[in-house]
Amino acid sequence: MALSLRIRDVAAGYGAVRALHGVSLEISHGKTVALLGTNGNGKSTLMKCVMGMVRPTAGTVVLSMENKNYDLTRLSTEEIVNLGVAMVPEGRRLFPKLTVEENLLLGAFRRSARGEIGRNLSFAYEAFPVLAERRRQLAGSMSGGQQQMLAIARALMSAPKLLLVDEPSVGLAPILVSHTITKIKELKEKYGLTVLMAEQNFHQAIRIADCGYIIVHGEIVFEGKTVDDLEQNELVKNYYLGSTV
Amino acid sequence: MKFWIAAALLFLAAFGVAISGVNEYFFFAAYVVLTAVTLATAWNILGGYAGYVNFGPPAFFGTGAYTAVVLFKWLGAPLAAQIAAGAAMGGLLGFGVGLLTLRLRGIFFAIATVAVVFIMETLMINWRYVGGATGLQLLRPPVIAPFETYARMLFVVAAFMALASVAVARYVQGSWIGRGLRALRDSEEAAEANGVPTLKLKLFACVVSGALMGAAGAPMPMYLSFIEPASTFNLSYTISALGGSIIGGMSHWLGPILGALLLGTLQQIITVTISGEVNVLIVGVLLVLFVVLAPEGILGLLKRWFKASSK
Numbered sequence: 001m002a003l004s005l006r007i008r009d010v011a012a013g014y015g016a017v018r019a020l021h022g023v024s025l026e027i028s029h030g031k032t033v034a035l036l037g038t039n040g041n042g043k044s045t046l047m048k049c050v051m052g053m054v055r056p057t058a059g060t061v062v063l064s065m066e067n068k069n070y071d072l073t074r075l076s077t078e079e080i081v082n083l084g085v086a087m088v089p090e091g092r093r094l095f096p097k098l099t100v101e102e103n104l105l106l107g108a109f110r111r112s113a114r115g116e117i118g119r120n121l122s123f124a125y126e127a128f129p130v131l132a133e134r135r136r137q138l139a140g141s142m143s144g145g146q147q148q149m150l151a152i153a154r155a156l157m158s159a160p161k162l163l164l165v166d167e168p169s170v171g172l173a174p175i176l177v178s179h180t181i182t183k184i185k186e187l188k189e190k191y192g193l194t195v196l197m198a199e200q201n202f203h204q205a206i207r208i209a210d211c212g213y214i215i216v217h218g219e220i221v222f223e224g225k226t227v228d229d230l231e232q233n234e235l236v237k238n239y240y241l242g243s244t245v
Numbered sequence: 246m247k248f249w250i251a252a253a254l255l256f257l258a259a260f261g262v263a264i265s266g267v268n269e270y271f272f273f274a275a276y277v278v279l280t281a282v283t284l285a286t287a288w289n290i291l292g293g294y295a296g297y298v299n300f301g302p303p304a305f306f307g308t309g310a311y312t313a314v315v316l317f318k319w320l321g322a323p324l325a326a327q328i329a330a331g332a333a334m335g336g337l338l339g340f341g342v343g344l345l346t347l348r349l350r351g352i353f354f355a356i357a358t359v360a361v362v363f364i365m366e367t368l369m370i371n372w373r374y375v376g377g378a379t380g381l382q383l384l385r386p387p388v389i390a391p392f393e394t395y396a397r398m399l400f401v402v403a404a405f406m407a408l409a410s411v412a413v414a415r416y417v418q419g420s421w422i423g424r425g426l427r428a429l430r431d432s433e434e435a436a437e438a439n440g441v442p443t444l445k446l447k448l449f450a451c452v453v454s455g456a457l458m459g460a461a462g463a464p465m466p467m468y469l470s471f472i473e474p475a476s477t478f479n480l481s482y483t484i485s486a487l488g489g490s491i492i493g494g495m496s497h498w499l500g501p502i503l504g505a506l507l508l509g510t511l512q513q514i515i516t517v518t519i520s521g522e523v524n525v526l527i528v529g530v531l532l533v534l535f536v537v538l539a540p541e542g543i544l545g546l547l548k549r550w551f552k553a554s555s556k
Binding site: 053076077081087093098102107109154 | 421424425427428431432434435436437438439440441442
């Protein structure tokens with residue numbers, strides 16, 4: 001059951017501000033793809049285009065699954081979630097005044113996910129034991145690291161096949177960033193996910209990525225087929241690895 | 246199950262009281278209090294669960310009342326049909342208002358709902374058939390046995406509607422709809438990212454809330470045997486709906502019941518013992534006190550108290 005996501009020439013923006021100028025990228029089955037770029041270069045906008053939360057003004061986003069193609073630019077977010085795409089939003093976007101368990105249940109809001117809800121809930125608690133201990137606690141009262149775990153667990157509640165993770169490192173201490181990234185890899189292997197991860201923490205991202213793209217000012221400036229490609233690239237060296245020109 | 250037994254017992258009790266020898270005034274007052282319970286419970290579905298503050302209860306309430314009047318004058322329809330039609334029109338208005346305003350958030354949504362009240366009132370003032378600005382005297386049909394007076398009968402009707410709206414609110418709260426509404430109250434964007442159909446849920450809440458308020462308004466013309474726009478579309482209904490919910494607590498269906506019972510009863514007592522003006526003052530003071538000291542209402546206070554005593 002191969003899955004792939006092809007983004008072709010996507011342009012998008014907010015009012016007069018253009019955030020993406022013809023972005024193309026491809027994610028094939030079982031891969032972890034890193035979307036690298038600093039703040040304000042369009043990573044989140046691209047993620048939102050995939051989720052149907054921002055409508056591209058041009059281009060296509062095609063999800064291929066079971067020999068069927070779905071143009072995500074024509075579907076609503078609910079329908080996209082139903083197809084098996086889930087997102088861990090930037091800054092986690094939890095429901096702070098709801099309990100941990102209710103946050104998890106909301107991850108399975110779509111009817112297609114409700115049937116397996118008991119099983120998925122126990123998977124989530126198994127993967128993140130700390131959430132089981134705190135199931136009755138309000139999500140907003142947990143630490144940043146725990147909140148990030150909850151955000152990931154919530155996204156997994158819909159039993160997705162394609163997981164989008166938008167900047168998992170935001171607002172976390174370095175050690176927690178490392179834990180989170182490791183956890184994403186672990187979950188990806190366990191559940192056979194395909195992952196698109198937006199990050200600006202280059203070192204951490206390429207630890208688990210199979211390949212990656214670098215986005216600058218709404219354009220893909222480099223495509224690395226392998227992690228080595230990315231590490232050897234001049235642009236990367238200049239911008240992210242701190243070597244002086 | 247416990248809930249349904251309690252509801253049935255309460256209804257039977259109301260029925261029993263209505264055919265007993267209790268003083269007539271009790272029913273006049275209790276009708277108003279029970280209507281406030283229905284309004285607050287209905288309001289809380291959109292205002293409490295979803296966090297969309299609706300200042301338009303008079304518009305929905307008045308739509309229900311005028312629908313009843315039209316049906317009565319035109320067809321001589323019985324009360325049950327008037328209430329059903331009032332609910333339908335209230336729901337329809339909810340759908341229309343929802344479509345037009347639910348993309349607005351916070352204060353902008355609230356302002357838009359105030360406008361709906363003025364629009365509906367202006368429409369009725371200019372509609373001759375229902376009496377225009379001067380209103381319309383209604384000749385009530387004879388009261389149905391076993392009730393001796395209209396106040397007694399309408400008291401039972403109001404009790405039934407209050408219980409029914411509480412049952413609806415309770416169902417919504419415990420269902421996926423309620424979970425989705427709470428999610429979008431907390432963070433609309435996150436809810437959407439999780440595949441919660443936010444607009445559909447908000448529309449649903451708006452329709453259900455509007456229908457219940459419409460039903461609550463429908464018996465009013467029979468209660469007064471008179472209808473007139475200024476008092477029907479009075480913003481005091483907003484106060485009972487919103488105030489009852491805030492004072493009781495908005496997170497649970499019990500909140501609006503407690504709040505509306507307390508506020509409604511207090512208002513009745515003060516109106517009789519002191520005066521109508523002091524009554525408005527008391528409501529204002531109570532609201533300020535609760536918003537400042539107990540933002541989670543009576544329910545929040547009870548919760549705190551239970552926690553403290555269990556320690």
